C-alpha cells in the first residue's frame with residue numbers, strides 16, 4: 356500500500372489542504388491520506404495557536420465521510436516539537452510493509468534543508484511537493500537537487516490550481532467577520548462558530 360501522510364498546523368484546515376491531499380493522492384496513486392495535525396509545529400511560534408484538540412476536531416470534520424482520508428492524533432500525543440522525522444519513524448514502524456509519502460506545500464518543501472534530519476526523512480518517505488502561489492518550485496527543485504543529490508527520485512513535484520489562501524489569511528477574515536464560505540468546509544465553519552474560535556460566534 357502507498358500511504359500519504361499530510362502534516363500541518365491546520366489552524367484552521369482549509370480547501371488548500373483538501374485539494375493538495377486529493378491531487379497528491381491522485382498523482383502518486385496513493386491508497387489513502389492521513390492528516391496529522393502538529394502538536395507543536397517546529398518552525399512556528401506556538402503563541403496563540405488554537406488548542407490541539409480543537410484543531411484535531413476541525414481536521415476530522417473536514418475529511419468527513421471521505422473513506423480514503425483519515426486523521427491521526429499521534430503528534431498531538433507527543434511532548435515537544437512535532438518533528439516530521441519522529442512522525443515518520445513512528446509510521447514506518449506501524450506500517451513496515453507500506454510505502455510512505457509525506458505531502459507538503461512548496462513553502463515547506465523549499466525549507467526542507469532546515470528541518471530536523473532531512474536525510475533520514477528522505478530514507479523513511481518519498482516527498483510530494485504541491486505547488487503554492489508565491490513559491491518558486493523550480494528554484495526549490497534545483498536547491499534540493501544540489502543539497503540532496505542522491506534523493507532526487509524520492510521527491511515528486513505536483514501541480515495544483517493556485518489557491519492563494521492560507522490559514523493566517525482565513526483567521527484574519529474570521530476575526531473581521533468576513534465570509535469564509537467555500538474556503539473552509541461548511542461543517543468546520545459551524546464548529547468554529549459553535550466554539551467561538553477566532554473570536555467568531557454564530558450570527559456575529
Ligand SMILES: Nc1ncnc2c1ncn2[C@@H]1O[C@H](COP(=O)(O)OP(=O)(O)OP(=O)(O)O)[C@@H](O)[C@H]1O
Nearest residue numbers: 362363364365371459460463487518520521522523
Ligand atoms: N494554499 C495552499 N496550496 C498548497 N499547499 C498548501 C496551501 N495551504 C497550505 N498548504 C500546505 O499544507 C501544509 C500544512 O499547512 P498549514 O497548516 O501550515 O497551513 P497554512 O495555510 O500554511 O497556515 P499558516 O498561514 O497558519 O502558516 C503545508 O505543507 C503547507 O505548505
Ligand SMILES: O=C(O)c1ccc[n+]([C@@H]2O[C@H](COP(=O)([O-])O)[C@@H](O)[C@H]2O)c1
Nearest residue numbers: 362363364393396397398438439470471
Ligand atoms: O521536522 C521539522 O523539522 C519540521 C519543520 C517545519 C515543519 N515541519 C512539518 O511540516 C508540516 C507543515 O508545517 P506547518 O508549520 O506549515 O504547519 C507539519 O507537519 C510540521 O510538523 C517539520
